[in-house]
Amino acid sequence: MRVHVDPSKCQGHNRCYALAPELFDVDDYGNAFELNDGVVPAGLEDKARLALANCPEFAISIEE
Amino acid sequence: MSETVYGPVTDWATDFDHGSPAYAANQHKIWDDLKNSGCPIAHTDRYGGTWLPLTHEMVHSIAYDTDHFSSEGPVVGQLKPSEVPDRIGAPIGPVPPISSDPPFHNEARRLLLPAFSPKMIDPWRDEVIAICNQLIDDMGDADHIDAALQYSQHIPVMVIARMLGLPVEDGDKFRGWVNLVLSGIGEERTEERMQKFMEFNEYLAYHVNEHKENPREDLISFLLNAEIFGEKLSLEHAVGTVILLLIAGIDTTWSGIGSSLWHLATNSVDRRRLVENPDMIPAAVEEFLRAYAPVTMARVVKEDMEFHGVQMKKEDWVLLPFPAANRDDKQFANAHEVVIDREENRHAAFGLGIHRCLGSNLARLEMNVAVEVFLQRFPDFSVDANEMVTWSTGQVRGPRALPFVVNARA
Numbered sequence: 001m002r003v004h005v006d007p008s009k010c011q012g013h014n015r016c017y018a019l020a021p022e023l024f025d026v027d028d029y030g031n032a033f034e035l036n037d038g039v040v041p042a043g044l045e046d047k048a049r050l051a052l053a054n055c056p057e058f059a060i061s062i063e064e
Numbered sequence: 065m066s067e068t069v070y071g072p073v074t075d076w077a078t079d080f081d082h083g084s085p086a087y088a089a090n091q092h093k094i095w096d097d098l099k100n101s102g103c104p105i106a107h108t109d110r111y112g113g114t115w116l117p118l119t120h121e122m123v124h125s126i127a128y129d130t131d132h133f134s135s136e137g138p139v140v141g142q143l144k145p146s147e148v149p150d151r152i153g154a155p156i157g158p159v160p161p162i163s164s165d166p167p168f169h170n171e172a173r174r175l176l177l178p179a180f181s182p183k184m185i186d187p188w189r190d191e192v193i194a195i196c197n198q199l200i201d202d203m204g205d206a207d208h209i210d211a212a213l214q215y216s217q218h219i220p221v222m223v224i225a226r227m228l229g230l231p232v233e234d235g236d237k238f239r240g241w242v243n244l245v246l247s248g249i250g251e252e253r254t255e256e257r258m259q260k261f262m263e264f265n266e267y268l269a270y271h272v273n274e275h276k277e278n279p280r281e282d283l284i285s286f287l288l289n290a291e292i293f294g295e296k297l298s299l300e301h302a303v304g305t306v307i308l309l310l311i312a313g314i315d316t317t318w319s320g321i322g323s324s325l326w327h328l329a330t331n332s333v334d335r336r337r338l339v340e341n342p343d344m345i346p347a348a349v350e351e352f353l354r355a356y357a358p359v360t361m362a363r364v365v366k367e368d369m370e371f372h373g374v375q376m377k378k379e380d381w382v383l384l385p386f387p388a389a390n391r392d393d394k395q396f397a398n399a400h401e402v403v404i405d406r407e408e409n410r411h412a413a414f415g416l417g418i419h420r421c422l423g424s425n426l427a428r429l430e431m432n433v434a435v436e437v438f439l440q441r442f443p444d445f446s447v448d449a450n451e452m453v454t455w456s457t458g459q460v461r462g463p464r465a466l467p468f469v470v471n472a473r474a
Contacts, residue, residue, distance in 0.1 A: 011420040014182050014428075018346070029174065030181035030425065053408035054350070056416060 009059035016051035120392035133363035196437035211466040216321035229282030319462020323356035348404035354411035357387040444472035
């Protein structure tokens with residue numbers, strides 16, 4: 001599984017970083033990006049889905 | 065000047081008044097009744113003409129459409145932006161960046177984002193914990209407390225005053241001005257109101273000058289030295305942003321904390337779950353933000369246009385009721401129920417699009433800590449049946465009196 005934050009949609013709500021800091025980080029402006037090229041380590045798939053389900057800007061996508 | 069309408073509302077579809085106490089008290093029912101009667105967008109001639117779209121889809125599309133809707137007037141007033149004397153117009157507006165439009169908005173906002181990013185805000189946690197505990201210590205061993213007056217209203221004021229570099233003990237003054245700017249929108253422009261606005265401006269001018277003479281490590285000094293497009297911010301821009309940070313940070317978070325505590329005082333099952341499982345608090349706070357979102361923003365129509373079958377006129381106000389969007393059952397399962405462990409929660413309490421609340425990380429920190437500390441210290445509390453809970457009016461909604469009985473202390 002891979003996650004991706006679309007930087008043109010992210011407005012820095014910080015939900016993904018709060019819910020899944022293993023998968024996402026934020027820059028100095030508070031905008032999110034995926035860690036490890038978006039590769040989701042085994043066992044963290046639910047966290048990836050949780051982040052997607054809580055992004056108000058629909059900026060996160062998941063490739064299964 | 066536009067014709068002004070005052071007095072009681074005759075019909076919520078065609079004559080609503082979002083600044084009235086009746087709206088503050090009954091807004092969830094008013095939205096439902098309007099939507100059920102086939103009116104997803106209400107209108108009023110009040111405030112010179114104002115629209116109230118109620119679906120998530122409409123609110124979302126207006127928030128994203130900066131080509132047709134300007135942020136020049138984020139708070140609906142009796143005067144249209146163009147009618148306000150000496151006002152800074154679009155794309156800057158009087159209180160940048162909330163009142164700014166692209167492309168100016170992007171630069172004005174970018175300046176401020178680092179100071180409010182998660183990594184700058186998280187270190188305030190211990191300080192907020194100490195503030196919350198101190199406020200509860202100050203209540204002594206009273207069984208009857210007011211969680212709005214003695215607790216929630218103080219927390220954001222103390223933090224933002226420190227961040228800006230204003231005296232923490234001026235909290236009462238700040239709250240007075242917040243009321244003036246946000247709660248009194250339906251009032252007439254009396255001399256007394258104008259006098260209070262003048263006192264606010266004089267207070268800010270004094271502190272800005274004082275910071276010019278004695279710069280220090282705070283947001284006012286930062287703004288006085290900040291640059292945009294290679295030049296120092298104009299004094300109007302810097303002072304406008306100070307006003308924004310002071311006003312926007314106070315009663316919004318105060319409302320969010322108050323509504324959360326009100327929910328827990330009136331829902332003992334949820335309260336017990338959080339007392340027993342404090343690690344559920346962050347998700348519960350998100351649900352309180354969804355169900356009791358404090359903030360409605362506003363836009364100004366740039367040119368005559370059609371929107372979802374209605375004819376909007378240039379300079380009409382358009383409200384962005386994020387609280388109504390958050391209760392749209394097309395977007396949220398069981399939208400009318402408060403589900404404190406809701407898993408899917410794309411709520412819009414902090415807005416959508418380029419104006420996402422700059423202080424959202426700080427607001428979330430304050431709400432989480434305020435709920436956590438309150439439950440630690442008062443594991444059982446309820447609303448005092450002999451007293452009245454009162455709610456603010458205007459575009460920021462939350463409890464202004466929260467009479468509680470403390471049933472257990474820890």
